[in-house]
Amino acid sequence: xxxxxxxxxxxxxxxxxxxxxxxxxxxxxxxxxxxxxxxxxxxxxxxxxxxxxxxxxxxxxxxxxxxxxxxxxxxxxxxxxxxxxxxxxxxxxxxxxxxxxxxxxxxxxxxxxxxxxxxxxxxxxxxxxxxxxxxxxxxxxxxxxxxxxxxxxxxxxxxxxxxxxxxxxxxxx
Numbered sequence: 001x002x003x004x005x006x007x008x009x010x011x012x013x014x015x016x017x018x019x020x021x022x023x024x025x026x027x028x029x030x031x032x033x034x035x036x037x038x039x040x041x042x043x044x045x046x047x048x049x050x051x052x053x054x055x056x057x058x059x060x061x062x063x064x065x066x067x068x069x070x071x072x073x074x075x076x077x078x079x080x081x082x083x084x085x086x087x088x089x090x091x092x093x094x095x096x097x098x099x100x101x102x103x104x105x106x107x108x109x110x111x112x113x114x115x116x117x118x119x120x121x122x123x124x125x126x127x128x129x130x131x132x133x134x135x136x137x138x139x140x141x142x143x144x145x146x147x148x149x150x151x152x153x154x155x156x157x158x159x160x161x162x163x164x165x166x167x168x169x170x171x172x173x
Contacts, residue, residue: 029092031075036063036098039077039090041117061111063098085115111148122147123166127154144169 038060064077070089079088111119128143140159
């Protein structure tokens, strides 16, 4: 019986130590009603880009106003009508406070989201192409202009993968 108590005490000590390490990185996220927050979104893993997957994807959308607190760690947001298919209650880990000093806020382009708060990047056009040589083979790349992005944000993608996934881009070439 003595060994069982010793093991339990050591387990409690270890758990307490691990909790203190984990709590150092945690912060209490408390928002007030009427605050503006950004909502975290994630891109779908539909397009594989050569070493740059998700590079230009917006991480957050918004800002949206907090209507009320639901439970200890969730808030109800005032979502626009185009996001009406999404449940309006979100955990604090998906929210970031919006700090705005300027009355002139530029509107970001609207991103079409699905019910999982994800969106798929769509290519618009092929701007350029080039062949890169590796040791024993040559790989053809195309520079792709993406929907909701500028020309400066165009990325180099492997031509074969793009031809399979988006054949409509290669109809005119």
